[in-house]
Amino acid sequence: MKIIAYNVNGLKQSITNPGFCEFIYKHEIIVLIETHVTVNDYDKFEKYFVDYCIEWVGAERNSNFGRASGGVLIGCRRSVLCNFVKYAGSKGVYSDVEFGGRSFRIFPMYLNQCRWQEDFNRLTDEIRNHLDKHIILIGDANARLGQLQTLPEYTTDGISAIVSSCRNSKDFVTNSVGRIFVDACNELGLGIMNGRSISDEKGELTYIGARGSSVIDICGVSIDFLDELVDFEVSPQIYSDHMPIILTIRCSGRVDDGVTLPLLPRLRWSNEKKEDFNANLKLMLAEYPGACDVETKERFITDSIGKAAGRSSDPVANRDNFKFTAKKPWFDRECYRMRERSFALLKSHRVNGSEIMKQFYLLVNKEYKQMCDRKEIEYYQDIGNRLERVTCPKDYWAIVSSFKLREVVVDPQIAGCIWYEHFKALLNPSRDVGSIAYARPLVTIERLDKPFELWELKCVLNKAKANKAPGPDQIPYEFFKGMDVECLQILLNFFNEVFESDEAPKSFGRSVIFPLFKKGARNIVNNYRGISFMNTLAKVYAGLLLERLSLWMEEEGVLNEYQAGFRKNFSTIDNIFNLTSLVKIKLRIKRSKVYAFFIDFASVFDRVNREYLWYKLSREGVSTKFINALSRLYAHTESAVKLANSSTTEYFATCSGVKQGCLLSPSLFALYLNDLHDFLTEGVWVGDREVRHLSFADDVILLASSVVGLQRMIDRMEEYCRTWGLELNLSKSKIMVFRNGGRPSEKEKWHFADRMVDVVVRYKYLGYTLTPTLTPIPHLEEKSSMAKLAITSMWKQFLSHPKIPFTEKMKVFDAVVRSILCYSSQVWGFVLSDHVESVLRFFIKMVFSLPKCTPNYILYLETQLKPLYLYTLRMHFSYILKVMKMPSNRLPNYLAKKCVELDVYWAKEWGSLYEKYGTPLLNFENLPEWKTLIEGSLHIIERAMCAEFQERALCSRNHPQYLALRLESDVVPLSQFKDFQFCRWLFKIRGDLLALRYRPYSSDNQACVICSSGEIENCFHFIGRCRALFSVRNRYLGKSELDWGEYMALLKTGDPNMIKYCKIAWQLRYKTIFEYGLN
The missing domain is CATH 3.60.10.10 (Endonuclease/exonuclease/phosphatase)
Structure with a gap:
């Protein structure tokens, strides 16, 4: 201890x-x-x-x-x-x-x-x-x-x-x-x-x-x-x-992990050493074995990559692969080297006790701290620029993730043997299903069965994401992405040999599980979920198979329209739009209802019966050779659990489910559930189309128009689960009755396998909170709370930093907070919500340290920010335009046209915009004009809102100083000033918002207490009149007293001397009040 x-x-x-x-x-x-x-x-x-x-x-x-x-x-x-x-x-x-x-x-x-x-x-x-x-x-x-x-x-x-x-x-x-x-x-x-x-x-x-x-x-x-x-x-x-x-x-309190296996050190990729790596790898691969099994060849390739990258069997030699880790993203190698230099000087001083060495250490340590301060400021100032350069979601989320506080939360006192037994039981669920007997037909499909080509391998590697955790071999994607063509060709030959072979390398079936804490007590293993990592070589091979399978499914139209999960040109927003549009269309008829059963499967990916999966793939028309290649990957699947001491538990076999961490798993699961639509009965008719369910991977909704119809669908779902070895989690599966109002009927009760299913009035589907009347208010309330929490969580590490300009902080707000707040705004973005706008106002007040009573119009006018409504409306317009351009067989396109035809939901609200703001009406028959008309509509609404803020400022009785300032010309906007602390002071002064005794909404005594003038202590008195501050005013403003015109001139230009004066005068005022007990 x-x-x-x-x-x-x-x-x-x-x-x-x-x-x-x-x-x-x-x-x-x-x-x-x-x-x-x-x-x-x-x-x-x-x-x-x-x-x-x-x-x-x-x-x-x-x-x-x-x-x-x-x-x-x-x-x-x-x-x-x-x-x-x-x-x-x-x-x-x-x-x-x-x-x-x-x-x-x-x-x-x-x-x-x-x-x-x-x-x-x-x-x-x-x-x-x-x-x-x-x-x-x-x-x-x-x-x-x-x-x-x-x-x-x-x-x-x-x-x-x-x-x-x-x-x-x-x-x-x-x-x-x-x-x-x-x-x-x-x-x-x-x-x-x-x-x-x-x-x-x-x-x-x-x-x-x-x-x-x-x-x-x-x-x-x-x-x-x-x-x-x-x-x-x-x-x-x-x-x-x-x-x-x-x-x-001396203590004997070590936790017994049971039998553990060493984990190889992770290889670290360096672009600077790319040429050396490829040169070394070519020498290694020149001895690529010919006549031997794929197991031997896989070990040879893995060992060659490790040796070419500098991995050694000597643990001391592996220190060259060391990568320093820093919780602070700005703490780079330069900082690390300076810190090591400071450490070395400290140790040297301790050895020889030299006074000169001590002074040298103190000097270097001071330089190190100054460097850290500089690096931190430069890093955060650059974040806004990086966000502006983002061109793809991957880069966007990489920047956003840098604001998330990460901490290791795995309880070190949980023994390895406990992890072993927990995940072994979890990944080998008990199954009470029979076997399936069928003769797999011989099906050949050239697109699926031909050898892989080099362009396919390059396509897979181009899509591979960098900085991802590797599997047991500890070789990340970067080493494969960095290979030249000659090395890739050898890799391609190996993959084709595996594709043609009767077996796959055993390592292709292995994975390492990393426990991630969810919530609750951290010493209970059930409060963790596992994420699995396969060897990268296996993931690249799986990627080749996935590209083939996805292209074939898309060209043949294998997946039905009602499964949106993990498909190109499909998204969660599509399903939210489909559900809300369908319900609104049906509820336009008086006393109509739509019944929805939201299904939550229990560990569904782990319960997929593999024999059933191969049968279903065969039934969907996948070629025999391709199914055999897939089944070989599942012939010997094993997992181990990563422990805190750079080791793993023993490997244990897994006999069911699709492999976690495998690129193929989502598509295989989608094919496993693809027959659900035909198996179900009933559904909801919209025009000439019957919608029985909406699915996004394992998130399934059953839809019906009547109580009896929904019960029949639930009975069919029970039969489906029993047949194919699936299980529902009834504690999380819920029913919602969509209606225009009124109380639920006593007859509206349903059961699944003799167990009652709960009927709820609020349900979160794909991140969107639903209610029976489809009002977006509960969703917006929840998202506004989450967005404010995101602001406070970033406060310490970024937003409160006094040297970061407001423009950079606003870019981070747009990237992080707005993405949370405006989730699914493609669906609800036409709604002008105070819940949404309050988040932006909260952000401005927090960043500028403004009082809660600050008028909204001052916030918008001083910062020159636009209401978030303009952003959500743009998102909504753009999405509807995208939906209208979809093929006519797509469900979102069909439902959108129905909304226009029947003038319901968002289509009706668009007419309200025309009546309120005079925006141009969109012609649904002429889509090419939409982009121009949308921009014109947004510009009209923006001008109307800005005019409203200006009018409120000019009509205000409680803030006469700001009214006078708005009547002035040539007022320098805050955006022209880079020093954020300066901007904070100027904002408060212009709005008469300093924490003085003046309160526009109060009748209490507001006279200044540090001078005997009896004047109201507002910003004008504090800066230009207070007698107790004559000496400070003379020093910084050159006069002992200012008149109104001189004061307004300082406010208009944002004079730096005025801010310097305020800082000193504020301290003097506070000290005087404190020492003399003035109230």
């Missing part, structure tokens, strides 16, 4: 330091000193210590200015049994610890220099009450001990290899409090560990700063507990001017 004590000199700055958290998490017990965290701020930091049970001692704030001082955090990993106790009125804390057969009491220590004796007395008095326990005293003593305290020989007998009786120290100074501290340790029976252990035999310095160096971070251990110690060290770290001290105790 490792115990660390670290004076972090401010937890807020340390927690964001790259590498700090990873370093801290290596220890079972952590003691962080001088956190500067007050009681009110505990919750801001607890999320960083979710693996620990923690307790705080709050920092104390002596004034309203500056930071708080002191503060302690103690944490024990949740696998450690501990109990925290506060003492001395919560000014101190200790913890009883039991782990691995050992028990002791640990006292964190921070003795403030300003009140050292008081803190020392409180601490030692408490320890004296617990001398019957094993005591560990650890922390910052702020006392210099020199080499004091020599232990009696008998106390170190038998443990002299670990603990020396004499202490060494590089700090030879002993001060008065140091002598007091040592005397107390002798009285309390505590042996001081500094300079006494194997790893600290020289007594390393624990504080290295510009003012000097010393040993003041101390660890004391009960003498009768010394034989339980393994080591003590002062770790050279640069996260603070103090060094962490680490005590290691």
Whole structure:
């Protein structure tokens, strides 16, 4: 067990330091000193210590200015049994610890220099009450001990290899409090560990700063507990001017993982070494074996790629493949090298104690911190530009994902054998289905059966995504994408041999499962889901098969129109549009209803019967050779679970389901369910088309026009599941009755296999929240809440950054927040919703630190932003145009034309836009004109909304200053200023929104309290009139008092001197009010 004590000199700055958290998490017990965290701020930091049970001692704030001082955090990993106790009125804390057969009491220590004796007395008095326990005293003593305290020989007998009786120290100074501290340790029976252990035999310095160096971070251990110690060290770290001290105790609390297998080190691709890689690979592949089985050839290719990339059987040599990892995206190799240089200088100083080396270390460490600040600013400023250059969804989501907080949440105390049994049972569900006997006909299809060609392989590799986790061979896609034609040709020959062979390599059936935490308690394996990763060589082969199969299915029209999952030119939006349009068309008739059964299958991908799958593929007309090639991939499927220690569990066989992580699986599952439409009866008629179900992969909706009709469909679904080995999760499968209003009928009850099915009034389908009347309000309420949460989650890491311009923050809002808020706006985008607009207003107020009462028109006029309604309306118009251009056999096209014909749903709302704004009417017979007419309509609506904001500003009685500003000409917009802090001040001043006593909606006394003028304390008074600020005004504005015209001139131009004045004057005003108790 490792115990660390670290004076972090401010937890807020340390927690964001790259590498700090990873370093801290290596220890079972952590003691962080001088956190500067007050009681009110505990919750801001607890999320960083979710693996620990923690307790705080709050920092104390002596004034309203500056930071708080002191503060302690103690944490024990949740696998450690501990109990925290506060003492001395919560000014101190200790913890009883039991782990691995050992028990002791640990006292964190921070003795403030300003009140050292008081803190020392409180601490030692408490320890004296617990001398019957094993005591560990650890922390910052702020006392210099020199080499004091020599232990009696008998106390170190038998443990002299670990603990020396004499202490060494590089700090030879002993001060008065140091002598007091040592005397107390002798009285309390505590042996001081500094300079006494194997790893600290020289007594390393624990504080290295510009003012000097010393040993003041101390660890004391009960003498009768010394034989339980393994080591003590002062770790050279640069996260603070103090060094962490680490005590290691002998414990036997290791989790037994059972039998584990080593995992190869992951290969790291480098574009700079591409030519060298190909040259080496050509030499290796020149010895490609001829007459041997595909198993041998697969091993040869995999080994050749590994060797060409520099992988060695020597684990030391594999360090060349090391890739540093940083939680901060801006922390690049340059920062890493500078940090390593700083570490090296610190270690060098510790070895020789040179003052010159110390100064050199301090200088380099300062440069390192400055570099980190610069890199962070440059990174975030570049994000907006990268978003503007995005040309495909992959690049877009790669940038968006950089804002997501990632943390390892797999409980390390879950043993490998438990993971093994859990996923073995999950991927081998019990099946109570019979076998199927049929004679597979011989079907040949040239498009499916011919050898693969080089262009097909290149197509698969071009579609492959970079930076994806590899499988057991640890070779990512980049090594295949980077191969030249000569190497690819050998690879192609191998794939064709596999295609023609009677068996596939065994590695093609293997995968590694990574457990991902969902929610709930993290020590329960059922709260994790697994994602599987196959060897990349197997994925490329599967990609070749998929391209063939997809092209054949598309050309032959194999999949029915009602399955939209994982198909080209089909999307989730199509299904949402189909469902809502169909329901609106039916509900136009009075007292009509539509009944929908939303089906949730239980582990459906894992329950697919493979023999049934080959039968269904044969029935759909897939060639015999192609089915055989697919079945060979499933002949021997095995999985192992990835553990935290770079190893895996043993492999276990999987006998059912389509392979997780395989590119072919979604298409194979779609073919497995393809006969569902013909198997069902009933359905809903729209014109001359009957819609029985809508499916997106395994998300299936059964649709009916009557109660009896839906029950018949449910009975058929039960029969289908029983026949083909599927199972419904009835706890998540629900029924919704779409209607125009009224109460549900008592007859509207349904059952599945003698179990009642719940009828709900709200259901989330493909991310869209549905209600019986199809009102979008619940969906928009939910999305607005999620969008606001996204804003607050990005607040600390990006949006609050004072040096990032508002334009860049707005680009991130558009990319991240708007994508959440406006999901499925293609369907509901014609609705003008305050729920949607409130998110943009919330964002502006939060970023500019504006009061909640800020008028909406000021937000739009000052930022020159357009309402989100214009964006959602554009998305809606564009989607309808896309639908109208679809082939006539497509369901969205058919339903859209019905909406136009019957003037219902969105088609009716378009007429309302014409009546409200005078937008041009769209001719549904002349689609080429639509794009121009849509742009014209949006421009008309935008002008109308801007005119409305301007009118509100000019009619406002509560904000006369802003009214006067809008009447001025040549007002410089905020967008012209790059300094965001400057913009924040200017925004508040122009809107008269500074937190002064002036309140436009209040009748309370609003007179200025720091001068005797009796004037209302608004922005004009604060900047141009207040007598208490004459001297500051003279210094920055050149006059002791400003008239209204001069004040408005400053507001119009955004004079930098005015902002400088405000910053100083604001501090002076606050200090005056605080010191004199003015209200």
